[in-house]
């Protein structure tokens with residue numbers, strides 16, 4: 429069995445939780461409170477700024493020009509296509525690009541991006557791929573599932589989001605990362621695979637936490653201006 433198939437089977441219970449999360453269901457049936465979506469969009473933009481750096485680090489760690497070029501195109505696609513969707517949504521919400529970039533990250537955004545970047549900077553190429561894959565793979569699965577819901581892609585607000593993440597282009601990028609991980613894990617020992625599985629599991633957990641953070645609009649659990657006299 430390929431390593432990606434093993435991961436997919438093992439992590440299904442958590443992935444299904446993503447699909448049934450009220451935030452994801454709300455995008456699919458159009459019932460999601462727009463304020464929550466606005467919060468998500470800002471946090472996701474901050475997330476993607478950091479996530480894009482994994483592709484740059486992937487190019488640094490690649491050992492051939494073809495792989496470097498694919499990572500470069502993933503970096504370009506994230507900065508100029510995926511994040512352009514966010515910029516368009518932000519404009520609809522009256523948020524400027526500067527405001528987007530300067531927004532404060534939530535604790536979950538910080539924890540997730542710092543974990544991924546730590547692995548990417550300090551780990552091997554298969555470790556980097558294990559950290560980034562739940563992101564694109566799980567969104568592609570969610571996008572495809574939501575796009576099959578009658579009327580979902582025509583929703584005036586959430587339709588564009590569903591179209592982006594169910595698109596063939598987005599799927600091809602996820603598929604390339606899956607194939608690269610399978611190539612790099614063929615013949616690895618069980619100990620090495622277990623380490624990669626652990627990384628994949630951690631970013632899978634963070635994906636769920638990100639939906640939850642967005643749904644609850646969670647920032648730090650206190651207001652720093654309160655009790656200023658203490």
Ligand SMILES: Cc1ncc(CN)c(N)n1
Pocket residue numbers: 472475476510562563564567635638
């Ligand atoms: C948190 C998160 N995870 C994944 C994706 C899809 N690139 C995203 N935009 N945001």
